[in-house]
Amino acid sequence: MNVLIVDDDRLVSSSLKTILEADPMIKVTGIGHCGAEAVELFCKLHPDILLIDIRMDGMTGIDAAKVLLEKYTDAKLLFLTTFSDDDYIVEALRIGAKGYILKQNFESIIPALKAVFSGQRVFGDAIISKIPALIKQQEPPNFNRFDLSKREITIIEQVASGRSNREIAQELFLSEGTVRNYISAILEKLVLRDRTQLAIFYYKQR
Known part of the structure; x- marks a missing residue:
């Protein structure tokens, strides 16, 4: 290297x-x-x-x-x-x-x-x-060029705000398993590795 x-x-x-x-x-x-x-x-x-x-x-x-x-x-x-x-x-x-x-x-x-x-x-x-606090200071992101449903966008917002799967499940009245499945599908769709990259992705769309 x-x-x-x-x-x-x-x-x-x-x-x-x-x-x-x-x-x-x-x-x-x-x-x-x-x-x-x-x-x-x-x-x-x-x-x-x-x-x-x-x-x-x-x-x-x-x-x-x-x-x-x-x-x-x-x-x-x-x-x-x-x-x-x-x-x-x-x-x-x-x-x-x-x-x-x-x-x-x-x-x-x-x-x-x-x-x-x-x-x-x-x-x-x-x-x-610092990222969750910085996200709140910015304009809402534009996801129009991505094939994301409203539910997937909501999940991304929750992840970017630093919430755990359990907290997301409670907030959206879903099971933790469903939340995990959503996140896995979103990561695959966006070709991202993990939750940190997903939060960074969200932030970069602003």
């Missing part, structure tokens, strides 16, 4: 290289220190994953990600930052980043990279816990 690290703190980027290359599966192919370097190095090195900070002088990590995802729609970008700012989370979800984790949770960085490499999306617990 080839990883490009971009962080404006040179000590952090150097430390990250040491931590990541302790794992035999990971090779750090380049290090940058600003958004412009992220774009330049990504286009030159074509890494499997770009591990990038958000707040940097000049071009931010978000701005760099927008440029890269417009050019390389299948690029795998994982934001690593000290900030769990709501606006950053919203924008990371909107532009299609593969993940958003906090530097404080350093032990989760390697597992997150491996998950993203395997095709998953990764948002740390501190980020996931």
Whole structure:
């Protein structure tokens, strides 16, 4: 797995290289220190994953990600930052980043990279816990282009609000088994892996 690290703190980027290359599966192919370097190095090195900070002088990590995802729609970008700012989370979800984790949770960085490499999306617990509140602040999503029934949309809304199968069943007067069946069918229809991806899907439609 080839990883490009971009962080404006040179000590952090150097430390990250040491931590990541302790794992035999990971090779750090380049290090940058600003958004412009992220774009330049990504286009030159074509890494499997770009591990990038958000707040940097000049071009931010978000701005760099927008440029890269417009050019390389299948690029795998994982934001690593000290900030769990709501606006950053919203924008990371909107532009299609593969993940958003906090530097404080350093032990989760390697597992997150491996998950993203395997095709998953990764948002740390501190980020996931914010999603239901952020959803309530946004306009209702538009599901017109998806083949979803009203009941399926309601189930998705319940999942995105953080409710368990039992709570959904009680709210909608269904059995837990029926709720599980609905969720399985929805995940298959939308080609999603799990409830977390379903919540992110809901949020991205706004």
